[in-house]
Amino acid sequence: MQDLPGIFHAGKRISFFPGWSSPEAETSYIHFDAPIEIGGVTETGLVLHGGCISNRPNCHVSFELRISKSPGRRSLPLDRLDWRSLEGGHSNPRRTNNRLSGIRVSETHLHDFELNYSAASQTINAGKLRIAREVEEPIETFEELRTYVGNHLRINNIELVTEPDWVYSLFDGGFGNG
């Protein structure tokens, strides 16, 4: 079984940033999957996934560290930060035996590895990042988001991730009004 804590806590680098994808026709979703290396070795199936909606600037950005056991196998999410999510925040499950049980967190929240890893089973509990917490500092821009993610995931060259190719409408002031 993989040493998930070892992977999460290790210093990492992005081996290659492929750039943001073209927008999906139906959803305008854009994304990237950047392979991650540890100690100079690009780890099998370990990627930083980034996603957002190209015509919804400055919101709904996610960065997720995920791993698959072998190419083509299903992925296991290890940690995810959702910034200004359009999905209205996150609801933590009840009965999780921690202070976040049943608590709702805001549109910017962190599905922290430490909250979701089970030492007993040596994997992410139930294979899902069910528990999230508020982020402890305000994140106002994409640059701040990128820096936060780099520090949190210990990715030393996070600056390789460019700002998304958002499409700015003449009629749109950016983040939608609630």
Added chain:
Amino acid sequence: MGDQISLKKMSADILPNLISARHWDDASFINLPMLYPSGAFVTVKINYIRDGIRVSDSGFAYREAESYGAGRSFANTARSVADGIGVSVGRRALYVDVATHEVERAILDISAASHTVAERIVEKWSFEADLEISDALRVKLDHVFPERVAYDNKIAGASSTEWEVSAIAKIDGKSAVFQTVSNFPVAVYKASTAFHDLSALDHPPGLVSVVRSKADMGSNLAILAQAGRVIEIGQPDEVFLRAAA
């Protein structure tokens, strides 16, 4: 009763958070009081099209699946769900085009469809994710019971139902069934049902559920333990020997 907050006030405080919306000039995103497997709120998007309103999930169900690498499951699962509810499926999104007076119902239909699709795909993925335990079980049993184990075989219970089980070991003329069980209701109830049926045989085999972690199983452990023994995949060889005895 003195310091209790009234139910009316409690409801009034909670209700605005159960449904919320974000607006752009060209679209609105509405969050509903249902949760995707990730814990995010089911969200629909409404926008004008030429002859009415398009209500869609904007690909959020697909994103749930894709985060587990299960995006390829979206098309088939979405089609089967969409047919039953009467909505359409695109490459990544569920949607329906309606007149203005039907928007409310369309929101309910799309949100239900999107939620169901995501749940089905992720639950199926989670079920399959325990292939790792199955691999580990094979290694363990080949070591503990060399050349005495058959894998992925079927065995008939007292009801004549044939149950596919992870492994059957032959020890001193007796059989012991080992079944990997992931911590999901479908897997737990399937194993429990099979074991109850097998235990009703005139000469029942030994019945052993193999889980990743008993602690993580919670109340599901008690369900499994009603029908057979329960061990963890990481336990020593002698535990497997004792469980099979």
